[in-house]
Amino acid sequence: MILITGGAGFIGSNFIFHLLENDTSNEKIIVIDKLTYAANIGNFDELKNDERFTLIKSDIIDPMIVKRTFDEFNPRAVINFAAESHVDRSINSPNEFIKTNINGTFNLLKCSLAYFGRLPDEASSQNQDDFSITPSKRSFKFIHISTDEVYGSLNYKEPPFTESSPYKPNSPYAASKAASDHLVRAWFRTYNLPTIISNCSNNYGPYQFPEKLIPLTILNATMGKDIPVYGDGKQVRDWLYVQDHCNAIISILNKGIVGETYNIGGNAEITNFELVSRICGILDELIPVESREIKKNHDHLIKFVKDRPGHDIRYAINNQKIYSELDWRPTENLETGLEKTVKWYLQNKKWTDSIKTKHYKDWIETNYGRR
Ligand code: NAD
Numbered sequence: 001m002i003l004i005t006g007g008a009g010f011i012g013s014n015f016i017f018h019l020l021e022n023d024t025s026n027e028k029i030i031v032i033d034k035l036t037y038a039a040n041i042g043n044f045d046e047l048k049n050d051e052r053f054t055l056i057k058s059d060i061i062d063p064m065i066v067k068r069t070f071d072e073f074n075p076r077a078v079i080n081f082a083a084e085s086h087v088d089r090s091i092n093s094p095n096e097f098i099k100t101n102i103n104g105t106f107n108l109l110k111c112s113l114a115y116f117g118r119l120p121d122e123a124s125s126q127n128q129d130d131f132s133i134t135p136s137k138r139s140f141k142f143i144h145i146s147t148d149e150v151y152g153s154l155n156y157k158e159p160p161f162t163e164s165s166p167y168k169p170n171s172p173y174a175a176s177k178a179a180s181d182h183l184v185r186a187w188f189r190t191y192n193l194p195t196i197i198s199n200c201s202n203n204y205g206p207y208q209f210p211e212k213l214i215p216l217t218i219l220n221a222t223m224g225k226d227i228p229v230y231g232d233g234k235q236v237r238d239w240l241y242v243q244d245h246c247n248a249i250i251s252i253l254n255k256g257i258v259g260e261t262y263n264i265g266g267n268a269e270i271t272n273f274e275l276v277s278r279i280c281g282i283l284d285e286l287i288p289v290e291s292r293e294i295k296k297n298h299d300h301l302i303k304f305v306k307d308r309p310g311h312d313i314r315y316a317i318n319n320q321k322i323y324s325e326l327d328w329r330p331t332e333n334l335e336t337g338l339e340k341t342v343k344w345y346l347q348n349k350k351w352t353d354s355i356k357t358k359h360y361k362d363w364i365e366t367n368y369g370r371r
């Protein structure tokens, strides 16, 4: 049994599908998710009758429900995806970020430690496969999914972030994630809770809520709406295809060393302007002119808008540690990953229609209002 928090969001959903598709041991998954605007339970339609999957609608800050979940389901690992995750929202209203990302993680750590203290030292099973999935002090892991944004901003020439780069978060989102990473580290050092932290770069792929740059660009372009590029569009991000991230988390779950931190990047640095231009190019190839909202190439929709306050210039990841210690590599490059992603959004109209709800409209309206 694995306890996954925030499993109804973008990366969590992809991770759950990945785990269930590739798992041969019939291991069960229990999800705790508050089902905020970023969640989509429609993602789980196909899992309704899957006995390996249970969803509990709850806040990770709730001590009673989290404790009861541990007692009832006996997980052998916790993977903490639950978070408020969007930088712009954290600038406009930081409260939820402090509550969920800091206090929520604090509660999860406390409940995990109490549960960990009750586990037997060793699993009793003789079977090696059983052993790794039977909860015991030896097998238990708390994996905290964090971000490269905790390291702050690089200039164009600085070397990529390593695991020993200093923490210098700049946005309320990054600061709240940095605080949660520090709590996770402290629970390992002080109480010996077997924790691991992963700090990954910007993810992209199926099921991402269209407030983030890539799905926003795809959906706006297909609707003939402006594609907003903040400032001069020269900020650089490193893009990690979500399936590659899921594989990295599985490597960490299976082989990661407790107390360690692993950086995870996609080796795909690109400026925002270049990125949205490439997406427009892919859309030009996939959508015939006659079926376009406006009969022009998609890049005519790109509009430079007011910059994000405190906008970080560049993030970049040094992958050496996870390469050498866990033998993980990203399998997609930006070209293949972007093409898959654009096709997914074009082919999954039911999902994109369900997402174009009040929340998405609110987001577009408030955001445009700000500019
Ligand atoms: P997301 O916003 O798509 O999903 C977050 C999920 O957490 C949602 O299902 C939401 O309902 C749930 N949630 C929010 N508050 C909760 C609470 N108090 N209790 C329980 N559930 C709650 O986020 P994502 O993009 O899937 O990111 C997952 C994790 O990965 C986050 O911790 C994020 O900081 C980290 N991360 C994301 C990226 C990225 O590019 N998306 C990059 C680096 C790190």
Ligand code: TYD
Residues within 6 Å of the ligand: 086, 087, 088, 202, 211, 212, 213, 214, 216, 228, 229, 230, 235, 236, 237, 272, 308
């Ligand atoms: P985003 O997807 O919000 O991720 P993050 O802020 O966590 O990196 O943004 C990625 C980059 O794209 C970031 O530099 C901000 C920029 N951006 C735009 O230029 N326009 C947009 O509409 C959005 C949402 C982001």
